[in-house]
Amino acid sequence: MTDLSAVKAALKSQRIETPSWAYGNSGTRFKVFAQAGVPRDPYEKLDDAAQVQAVTGVAPVVSLHIPWDKVADYAALAAHAKDRGLVLGAINSNVFQDDDYKLGSVCHPDADVRRKALAHLLECVDIMDATGSRDLKLWFADGTNYPGQDDVSARQDRLAEALAAVCERLGDDQRMLLEYKLFEPAFYTTDVPDWGTAYAHCLKLGPKAQVVVDTGHHAPGTNIEFIVAVLLREQKLGGFDFNSRFYADDDLMVGAADPFQLFRIMHEVVKNGGLAAETGVAFMLDQCHNIEAKIPAIVRSVMNVQEATAKALLVDAAALTAAQRAGDVLEANSVLMDAYNTDVRPLLAEVREELGLHPDPVAAYRASGWQERIVAGRVGGQQAGWGA
Amino acid sequence: MTDLSAVKAALKSQRIETPSWAYGNSGTRFKVFAQAGVPRDPYEKLDDAAQVQAVTGVAPVVSLHIPWDKVADYAALAAHAKDRGLVLGAINSNVFQDDDYKLGSVCHPDADVRRKALAHLLECVDIMDATGSRDLKLWFADGTNYPGQDDVSARQDRLAEALAAVCERLGDDQRMLLEYKLFEPAFYTTDVPDWGTAYAHCLKLGPKAQVVVDTGHHAPGTNIEFIVAVLLREQKLGGFDFNSRFYADDDLMVGAADPFQLFRIMHEVVKNGGLAAETGVAFMLDQCHNIEAKIPAIVRSVMNVQEATAKALLVDAAALTAAQRAGDVLEANSVLMDAYNTDVRPLLAEVREELGLHPDPVAAYRASGWQERIVAGRVGGQQAGWGA
Amino acid sequence: MTDLSAVKAALKSQRIETPSWAYGNSGTRFKVFAQAGVPRDPYEKLDDAAQVQAVTGVAPVVSLHIPWDKVADYAALAAHAKDRGLVLGAINSNVFQDDDYKLGSVCHPDADVRRKALAHLLECVDIMDATGSRDLKLWFADGTNYPGQDDVSARQDRLAEALAAVCERLGDDQRMLLEYKLFEPAFYTTDVPDWGTAYAHCLKLGPKAQVVVDTGHHAPGTNIEFIVAVLLREQKLGGFDFNSRFYADDDLMVGAADPFQLFRIMHEVVKNGGLAAETGVAFMLDQCHNIEAKIPAIVRSVMNVQEATAKALLVDAAALTAAQRAGDVLEANSVLMDAYNTDVRPLLAEVREELGLHPDPVAAYRASGWQERIVAGRVGGQQAGWGA
């Protein structure tokens, strides 16, 4: 039997982190379709994030991306967040958009480029000090496009050196989250292509170094929830970059492509204690709303994570364990599917009402008039996007 | 026994079409790395293409992309080509970079957008009339990102209507080449995702409508040479967009990722008569040289197609057929591998010398001083790329 | 607004066909794990199928596989079925388990082998005449393992010849369902690897020849519901072989690996009229219950198809079309997801009770005591499996 009040308490205390860049424009290599009302600066991004938090109540944290969110005064930015009931979350570094990085950043064959890249990473830690962020999220576009282009092992050496320097610089309450990705933008080798590589580096770097799982960064057929379970068992799961995909790193709304997979992931998280705040697992979104309205898409994504979490919390753990131990394949699967097949939307509506929120966040956002205000008000200036 | 003089003759008469846009800048959604010396307009692209033709002797045709290659006077552009020993090849349409195309072009739910897209396609046929191009190459970014976003069948109806209108407009010696692609930029459905869909449309449209096979546009594990054989058997193979990939539509140099696959493709082409000019198979490149020098990369790509073709021509057809009929699996495989394992570079060097060319095209390009001239001379102006 | 009585009527009239071989033993190349109580002959398979029908009410049709279900008197077998409220469904041919078929059957380089294979296919039509089956389901293991092993085009010619002979033999009310499969047991080329190849053959053969979609037979990333929509639009969808997969042709219970995909498939079926009996779409299961109890697994599979169908029927078609026409991506997706997120188990329980059935088929099967009876009673003899 599941304890509904415990389920509700868990759902109320969940914290989902939304990414500043998802409020700005994004696209594919073929075209970026601009949207009306998109923020022009990090302050406006926070204003939008505050709307997501206002209607969901579980998204008070916002990740930043440097230099896309570069400001003169990070303490002022943190204060702007705080005034809106938000806190600043992970600082995401960017060592892939400077001309110098054509052949890599911290893995580049040229030591000067490596030094430049490392300096940026260290600067990000400075920013963390200013924003009070706990996490530095590192994703490297580093890799090669052609066989022979560079030495795979040498690049691993260079990577290890840079990561060690970053870890050394971190404060006592700061962490380094290392992200892996199969491919794109590198097309032959990627220097951190899989969880094994990220894990091997993090293991040597100690407890401050943790692996982050981006749900869109795997080879076809990879069982992501298995990786989640293994990393939790190894105490090396730093967090998630949630999004969904049908093919590659599609960066669609989390839960849109395979809601059952998201549930299975959250089931491993719940079963292995990953929902407890002290485990330190960060539930971050990393998405691109190329063609759909951005703020409602982020609201919908937060809700999708909530629904998967609610279903995972509803799994009858005792019945599941009993069936597993008895080797009853169909019954064990059935216990899990019972939770998945439950319509948790009424439960989440209750949770929201108990939090003093409107039961339907999408309707609440629509009713708020915010979309009309930003479309009317954010005229002129340069819309935020990946390039700036 | 293979007749070497026939092999050489076939290699001398092969025509490989290079794409104007490969001479310009390109990149991923993360970054476009500009290169020094890149053309500023279609005329300069043709100047570069002429260098590729000068050193290879088999690349006299250049595909254009509209509007990236929009000029005031297409006859003048054709004359510029002719002066350099080139001819203008396929006209590639672009109905994916206008803000109106966010939800599609000829498959868009809004009839106004569909009309606009069709008008562009028809304009491309006008340009073909001016340039003397035989082929209109149609690739549609059309598709959807989310389940439910649009009606799959209705989109097929709209597509069929547009294709029929284009076919109707074509002159007697003009063709429509329909390209398919699994995904990107659409991430849930693509309106022409596979050869079956392209084939089904082309079949209804008659002999002017042919399928084009882009070697980077398939699901993992797809046997491309099988598709080539089937399309040739159905007389529906219009041509290739050659490039290579490890993961998705990586657009690397053809033959770089899987030279054996390229050989197997050319084996089916040769075996099924596709090398004969009268079959009408267009051997086009469609690549992005994001991090490598562009002109030498195109030279190398042309050479890779030549090497695969040479090996395919060296297959001992009689021995292969005999082993196949005898059901001798190892011997049949061995006959094919003998050709593949042959180092055909000396043979191609001879072919080039018999054509009055330097035996090593890459060395010849380096010695020409062209790269230094364009780097020094093409200063100022707006470099060509996908965006313009 | 959805009309609930129409939804219920559709659910009551749905017919799901279960495969005789799923009641027998199966396994992987590594091991077949026998289960107690498994049938020893086709008559006992029908006895088991009758239990599935007894508790679900929508599974009265049973596919046979020749020679696995070879009997002396097919009329007697049909009568056995009829006595239990069943009818005999598709006849599945088998031209892959004789030593002669090592290099193929109807595509074999040796004409004698081809003749033998064709004779078997024609014998299957004789059996259809005796059983009253409408459908001949053809799946060919034909293909090659090594490049060069055989001539791809020649094999297509041989295939076309055999299919034409089979079609010619069919009676007025009989159909030929051609199945495609990416790979396994052939590992380089498969002679009918994709829907395009199956479609191209069926198109030439006329309306009696239809394509069957096995949900486990595609390349990774293939959008199956797109294929379903296209085949329905072309009036070439003969039916489904339902099962589910995480990796390759895993043959797991349908809906177990990706219930959302099954829903999307059923959405295309419903939207495009494929649920109507007159469309002739056969909803067949083709699964292997290697490690789970067989009869309950088939019951569960039937229920999974029902649940996906129910959700598809609940989609608010008018709201969906309105959102699609308006280009409202999020709203259109939301309308679809509303149906998917609905818990349809209570609705199906009602449907069953209105049919005079127990609301919970799994519980009903357990309570029936059938499992205990067959485990106790089916002692001795040779258990049925793929090999015999």
Place this chain on the structure above:
Amino acid sequence: MTDLSAVKAALKSQRIETPSWAYGNSGTRFKVFAQAGVPRDPYEKLDDAAQVQAVTGVAPVVSLHIPWDKVADYAALAAHAKDRGLVLGAINSNVFQDDDYKLGSVCHPDADVRRKALAHLLECVDIMDATGSRDLKLWFADGTNYPGQDDVSARQDRLAEALAAVCERLGDDQRMLLEYKLFEPAFYTTDVPDWGTAYAHCLKLGPKAQVVVDTGHHAPGTNIEFIVAVLLREQKLGGFDFNSRFYADDDLMVGAADPFQLFRIMHEVVKNGGLAAETGVAFMLDQCHNIEAKIPAIVRSVMNVQEATAKALLVDAAALTAAQRAGDVLEANSVLMDAYNTDVRPLLAEVREELGLHPDPVAAYRASGWQERIVAGRVGGQQAGWGA
């Protein structure tokens, strides 16, 4: 400049290990096609392996599989090998073909089954003591087919416990090679699905535990040579199970599906010192010759490994490093491709002649009359295969 005599020396000292089971019958789940002349027992398998060694000179080691190669007297078997110029190589355990292993072996929820499985593994070490084998190769079919079926983390705990017990039992000169595999026969989770999981276990177990890379066991798109480079850098590469695949674990002849990939793998091996005997990398074949003649297929496979190795040895390391350091993408790729495009068959013919062998191993085998002798002589008895 490459030193040809060093290349030849390296090629002469290479040791390729052939698997006893590749000499016996094998197949897919659909059918095992028996071949005439196949061995009836382990002694005859060694007789066949001796023929491969006789014509190649680099394949003196033979892996065994227990219980398929169970004999009363392993010392006698080792003597039989020695008499034929062979040594016994890795002992492969089998904990997947007993009825008890339906839900797993060392990861099974039932402690009794786990104990039984562990006892088998320890028995394999006893056999190693008798045969003088250095390596115990562990591949586990363990996993689950359905979400919820068992507890992923608990299974990892059970696995860790068994591996520790095995490692503890190993002698000073013995090793445990842990193999990973994405899927098959398990279809939802596999308990050692990727190199990261194998690595994490081996790291905790110490230097005797090493990872083995089966080239057919990865997700589509996985860069295997990257894994090879990383494992060599971590001193955790125990060896290879060579074979090739187009789709899944096809177990085709190594080098048949993607000879360029095999070259890239051998390039990483050579570059990172893995060819040196003291590194301990075992170059094993693990293949199924389902439709082709077995002994010639193994000869061909050995030759394919040799050709890839020869090409890797011919890479101009200095030129490669220079181009890599200069960031010259095309030149670095070109240096690698120069080696790959070289026809190394003449070089290997020389190497063989210098070893006193026929330059063409396939011709030598044909001329030996062995095939005719075994077809005529091995009549009656039970042919060896996977099942016994």
